[in-house]
Amino acid sequence: MSATLMRLADTIEVDAATAEAYGLINPDDEETARNLARDGGIAIPRWRHALINFPHPLLKQGLVILDTPGLNAIGTEPELTLNMLPSAHAVLFLLAADTGVTKSDIEIWRQYIAPVQGASRTRLVVLNKIDGLWDELKSQAEIDAEITKQVSSSAALLDLPPSQVYPVSAQKALVAKVKNDPALLAKSRLPDLEAALTQELIPHKQALVSESAQASVEDVVVKTTELLETRLATIQDQVDELQGLRGKNRDVIQHMMVKANEDKQQFERGLEQFNALRNVFASQVDTLRRHLGMQALRDEVRHTRETMEKSHFSTGLREAMGRFFRQVDGNLKASAESIQEIRAMMTAMYQKFSDEHGLAAVNPPDHSLRKYRKEMARLERIFDERFNTVFKMLTLGQHQLTARFFETLASKVVQVFELANSETEAWLKALIAPMETQVREHKTQLKRRLESVSRIHAATETLDERIAELETAMGTVSDQLDQLARINTRIADALSDKLDGARLAKTA
Secondary structure, eight states, X not given: OHHHHHGGGOEEEEOHHHHHHTTOOOTTSHHHHHHHHXXXXXXXXXXXXXXXXXXXXHHHXXXXXXXXXXXXXXXXXXXXXXXXXXXXXXXXXXXXXXXXSOHHHHHHIIIIIGGGOSSGGGXXXXXXXXXXXXXXXXXXXXXXXXXXXXXXXXXXXXXXXGGGEEEOOHHHXXXXXXXXXXXXXXXXXXXHHHXXXXXXIXXXXXXXXXXXXXXXXXXXXXXXXXXXXXXXHHHHHHHHHHHTTTTOOHHHHHHHHHHHHHHHHHHHHHHHHHHHHHHHHHHHXXXXXXXXXXXXHHHHHHHHHHHHHHOOSHHHHHHHHHHHHHHHHHHHHHHHHHHHHXXXXXXXXXXXXXXXXXXXXXXXXXXXXXXXXXXXXXXXXXXXXXXXXXXXXXXXXXXXXXXXXXXXXXXXXXXXXXXXXXXXXXXXXXXXXXXXXXXXXXXXXXXXXXXXXXXXXXXXXXXXXXXXXXXXXXXXXXXXHHHHHHHHHHHHHHXXXXXXXXXXXXXX
């Protein structure tokens, strides 16, 4: 393991142009210029990202560890950290026990970690190197008191409960595991941190997956239940109608047939309105996709890059980057307006079909881009703090600044748009699908009703047989509803058992 991890420190010799293209040097810096003049090149890291797999119980349980650069590298390679933090379920903030929380630690915590972690339990702080406080001239009680004091101080500065700060000695823990020394391992306090990872973070991830799965299942169950209930209500209407015909003469049956034809014609007129609605819906969706589509964003990214590369002055660079964020926010705002228009139109149409044709009342799902606009505002604040400053404009070259901007913020904007686009496309399908399903089902039931009345009109003696058929169909649909409810209950219980098992393991 040690030999493999040492590979991460590999460097390669490159010329100044290559290092500058990666954004790793400022050729105008005097010290850098002297090194280049002396050696003719410069050493840069061989790896920017590495994926390492080792057999470990925590990793087998689903834990994935992303090791981001420390404070000494975050200024040089901010994208490696900035792009990882928002997607992490939990953050383990590593500090040194001998120094505690420094000013730079607090700045990184407040700027990058605290804002992107919703649940405080998922933010853990590790005070490493507590073995530096192991003083042979002090009693164990005095050493423990010193460690407790450092924990309380760090927790207060980072606005966390002390229970989320874990003092450890990673080096002594490694020695203890290699030498199989349980006493030293306990003294290193690493088992407490491992227990927190096992009993808190992994169940938290399981809860997220469970909630997502439950929401997806419930969405399918609700839509299927609505369809089956509509089918059941339609069959019940037919049974009631046919039972009322027992003992009636052919004139009544003729009237019933005329009524069924009128209902069919009225529904066909409604279908014409529905098809017209679908055309309007398609037109509005096209408008929405023009604002939110990935092609429009890629065109904007390409235009911004070309503008920045052609600009020879800092004002041009700043204006190009600022215009990029204004355009992106404008697209999101226009998309949000289109979404509200589409939902209002579909709500009115659902209500119209419910009133005129007895279809099940459906409340179209809501959808908002608010969280994506908030994320864009956060990225724009980072832009103002990290790029839109006179100091950055003076100290970073045009090519270096452009590369940094597109590696950090622009790439993150693309990720945010991809998520917004994917979620919106799913919402559009969920918006129109129930209407199409109910219309198709109602059309089928009307056709069956007309065929039934036609057969009865031709042979009144088949009335009892048709009622029996419909009652059998009602029993089948009722059984399907019961079966659907049982399946939903079993899935909910299974997901609940998983979480309860995780909680039980935690208690044990």
